[in-house]
Amino acid sequence: MSCIPYQKHYLYTPTLNLSNYGLGIGEPLKLLFDLAYGQRNNQSDDLLVISYSKDCGNTWQERASWDTQELITTNGGNVGNNFTPNQNEWLEKSVNIQSAAEQSDVIIRFEFSGERGGYLYIDNVCLLYTSPSPRDSWAAGKPA
Secondary structure, three states: OOOOOOEEEEEEOOOEOOOOOOOOOOOOOEEEEEEEEEOOOOOOEEEEEEEEEOOOOOOOEEEEEEEHHHHOOOOOOOOOOOOOOOOOOOEEEEEEOHHHOOOOOEEEEEEEEEEOOOEEEEEEEEEEOOOOOHHHHHHOOOOO
């Protein structure tokens, strides 16, 4: 049996200016994206890791990860050598990246690694931040 080494694939955002996203009260800053994944076979051993960097990619802070079983969006079974997701095989994922708020040079990295591979699709990547209303700020002791 031949051993296929882990392969890594990276997807990076452009540098993001998150300096206008506060660290205060309200909902945390989140990265949202849609994901579809089909496990190729029973030997698939895959991992998706979401990280961010505040120093041009010199160091990375891991924020979330999903292994093979947590990634699967199909209705069970292996997909073999061909997988193109249909509209029912997508899930929205949310990652708290509040610790990157108020930073001006943030890069977000999607790192997909695996052995004997599966098929991963990512779409509709966006940031979500809900600032507190003036009433909420006042209630927390911070006048608007």
